[in-house]
Amino acid sequence: MTSLQRLLHYSRQHRADYIWGTLFSILNKFFDVAPEILIGIVIDVVVSKKESFVARLGYTDPKDQIVFLAVLTLIIWVCESIFEYLYLLRWKNLAQKIQHEARRDVYRHLQNLDLEYFEDKNSGALVSILNDDVNQLERFLNNGANSLIQVITAVILIGSVFFYLSPTIAVLSFLPMPFIFFGAVYFQKKSEPLYANVRSKVSDLASHLTANISGVATIKAFSREDRELQKLETLSSNYQQANEEAIRVSSAFIPVIRMGILAGFICALVIGGFKTLSGELNVGLYGVLIFLTQRLLWPMTGLAETIDLYQRAMASVDRILDVLETSVQVKSHSKAIKNFPAKSDIKFDQVSFSYRNGFKALHNLDVIIPLGKTTAFVGPTGSGKSTLVKILMRFYDPTEGQVLLGQQNIRDLDLKIYREQIGWVSQDVTLFDGSIFDNISFGKPEASMEKILGAAKSAEAHEFILQLPNGYKTLVGERGQKLSGGQKQRLALARAILKNPTILILDEATSAIDNETESLIQKSLVKVTKDRTTVVIAHRLSTIVNADIIYVIDNGQVVEQGTHDSLVKKMGTYSTLWNYQVNQQQLQ
Numbered sequence: 001m002t003s004l005q006r007l008l009h010y011s012r013q014h015r016a017d018y019i020w021g022t023l024f025s026i027l028n029k030f031f032d033v034a035p036e037i038l039i040g041i042v043i044d045v046v047v048s049k050k051e052s053f054v055a056r057l058g059y060t061d062p063k064d065q066i067v068f069l070a071v072l073t074l075i076i077w078v079c080e081s082i083f084e085y086l087y088l089l090r091w092k093n094l095a096q097k098i099q100h101e102a103r104r105d106v107y108r109h110l111q112n113l114d115l116e117y118f119e120d121k122n123s124g125a126l127v128s129i130l131n132d133d134v135n136q137l138e139r140f141l142n143n144g145a146n147s148l149i150q151v152i153t154a155v156i157l158i159g160s161v162f163f164y165l166s167p168t169i170a171v172l173s174f175l176p177m178p179f180i181f182f183g184a185v186y187f188q189k190k191s192e193p194l195y196a197n198v199r200s201k202v203s204d205l206a207s208h209l210t211a212n213i214s215g216v217a218t219i220k221a222f223s224r225e226d227r228e229l230q231k232l233e234t235l236s237s238n239y240q241q242a243n244e245e246a247i248r249v250s251s252a253f254i255p256v257i258r259m260g261i262l263a264g265f266i267c268a269l270v271i272g273g274f275k276t277l278s279g280e281l282n283v284g285l286y287g288v289l290i291f292l293t294q295r296l297l298w299p300m301t302g303l304a305e306t307i308d309l310y311q312r313a314m315a316s317v318d319r320i321l322d323v324l325e326t327s328v329q330v331k332s333h334s335k336a337i338k339n340f341p342a343k344s345d346i347k348f349d350q351v352s353f354s355y356r357n358g359f360k361a362l363h364n365l366d367v368i369i370p371l372g373k374t375t376a377f378v379g380p381t382g383s384g385k386s387t388l389v390k391i392l393m394r395f396y397d398p399t400e401g402q403v404l405l406g407q408q409n410i411r412d413l414d415l416k417i418y419r420e421q422i423g424w425v426s427q428d429v430t431l432f433d434g435s436i437f438d439n440i441s442f443g444k445p446e447a448s449m450e451k452i453l454g455a456a457k458s459a460e461a462h463e464f465i466l467q468l469p470n471g472y473k474t475l476v477g478e479r480g481q482k483l484s485g486g487q488k489q490r491l492a493l494a495r496a497i498l499k500n501p502t503i504l505i506l507d508e509a510t511s512a513i514d515n516e517t518e519s520l521i522q523k524s525l526v527k528v529t530k531d532r533t534t535v536v537i538a539h540r541l542s543t544i545v546n547a548d549i550i551y552v553i554d555n556g557q558v559v560e561q562g563t564h565d566s567l568v569k570k571m572g573t574y575s576t577l578w579n580y581q582v583n584q585q586q587l588q
Contacts, residue, residue, distance in 0.1 A: 003314035003315075007321075010102075018094070021090040021091045025146045025149040028084050031080035032080055035076060037161065091141060095139075098141060099138040105324060106320060106323050114330050115390065122203075122207040125203040128202060128206035128207070129316075129319050129323060131206075132199075137320065148306055158295065159174055166272065168271065169289060174264060175263070175267075176260035177260070180261075187256075191307075192311060194245050195311045197242045197245075197246075198246055199316060204239075205232075208231060212232070246311070257303055268289045272290070330396065333411075333412075336413060337412055337413050340417055340502070346369035346392070347369075348365045348368075350401035350402075352399050362398075366558070369533060371533055373534070373548035375533075375535055375551070376537075377551050378538055383554050389535065389537060393419065393424065393505065394410060422501050425489070425492045433475070433476070433478045434475065436465055436472050439491055441498065451498060452498060455498035459491070461490035461494050493506075501532075504529060504533070506534065506538075540581070541581055542581070546564070549562070552567070560572050
């Protein structure tokens with residue numbers, strides 16, 4: 001399927017807009033060409049007078065003929081203006097509709113795509129698709145589609161007039177057209193990969209800019225401004241070179257078109273002139289041929305620019321639709337269970353998981369997370385703890401085995417309903433550009449101010465929020481950059497508490513918090529986690545001493561399990577980690 005076919009298939013619900021837009025463009029071009037024919041008829045009136053073509057319509061007086069032609073000209077210009085208004089309205093509105101729908105559909109699909117997709121993609125490239133590529137498609141639909149239709153219409157209309165007036169001149173004048181057509185196909189095929197490369201280079205540039213703007217503090221801290229500027233210059237230069245290559249090919253098309261039209265014009269000029277001199281062709285009709293050739297020349301010379309716009313748009317269409325056609329692996333199936341089995345243990349039954357690169361993160365994992373209890377997972381970096389949480393949240397599905405909620409495989413549950421029962425606080429906190437109030441209420445926007453204040457107090461965030469210039473209305477900045485790491489973690493914790501989830505997941509939720517605040521939060525968490533299924537991932541073992549059960553994970557497998565006291569007495573891996581952290585705290 002070609003890029004254009006993919007676009008038409010995607011936007012098939014707007015078929016009526018395409019049809020009406022095409023019809024209005026054709027009618028506008030019809031009335032646009034008509035004045036040139038009228039000029040030839042006027043010449044015929046002046047030269048032939050009572051023997052003119054118009055005289056055969058019943059207007060024998062040359063003055064009446066001219067008045068008739070003047071009225072006809074007025075009607076034609078009014079019709080041309082009306083249909084120009086209609087085609088502009090139709091095409092431009094269609095461009096806005098498809099631009100909006102494409103951006104909305106891509107974003108909606110991106111939200112549904114697996115987490116693994118984003119781990120393999122650059123966020124800047126995806127933003128480039130949502131902005132640059134969608135806008136490129138809009139530009140083509142705004143102007144390019146109408147231009148292509150009108151060029152084709154002009155060729156057909158003018159060709160028909162030529163064949164009617166003089167088949168010989170028509171054949172000779174339009175003889176270069178097949179060469180122009182095949183030239184257009186040749187340049188189109190040659191430029192297609194070049195424009196795909198242009199879109200790729202602009203994505204690289206957007207990715208670099210996105211990463212560097214968000215990481216400007218790090219760039220400044222390491223004094224790498226010059227180096228990053230050089231990288232930007234290189235990427236921008238690559239984009240420039242890719243554009244130059246595409247422009248070089250598309251620009252070569254203009255002289256080809258000009259030479260073809262020139263050959264046709266000379267044929268009409270010379271042969272038509274000879275026929276007129278010999279009396280075989282009427283002077284007025286000769287004028288029509290000359291004027292119509294000019295009317296054909298100018299639109300055709302703009303064809304190269306239109307094809308350039310078309311190629312850029314089709315390269316963008318492919319990138320947009322490639323995202324939309326990416327399949328979602330982790331999703332609810334058609335018979336997904338809508339009811340959440342709340343009063344149930346969670347069981348990892350012989351769960352194994354391998355990433356796409358082949359790395360096996362979990363090996364035949366058997367774990368039970370008791371209902372209403374706090375279960376902690378500890379272990380060295382890369383041991384599989386975070387992967388376990390991602391599988392529990394269904395960011396991934398196990399490669400082997402299953403995760404059961406009671407007797408129900410979580411893959412059989414409705415994904416949205418399942419995740420609504422989970423509250424998640426990660427180590428790498430994500431806050432959105434808005435107020436503190438907006439971020440705390442993110443998971444439960446209908447919550448009252450009283451509930452929000454209660455969640456903030458439970459997360460030990462209320463006091464620092466009141467000290468901010470605008471309290472709960474204070475804007476946090478992009479990704480919460482106006483707040484400290486500890487403040488962001490407390491807001492994330494408040495957000496999870498407000499949600500009042502059945503399952504609470506704390507993934508290093510207090511890693512950026514000082515010991516005093518951690519102690520206060522731990523006291524609050526005793527209330528928050530009471531009778532709630534809680535999963536805690538921790539490096540600081542002081543945060544999990546009261547956990548009901550602790551699993552020690554290493555190399556994707558459980559190597560120890562028990563309570564804090566029992567594990568310390570075992571003198572195994574956990575005991576070693578505990579003694580090391582105790583000694584470190586004493587040294588501090």
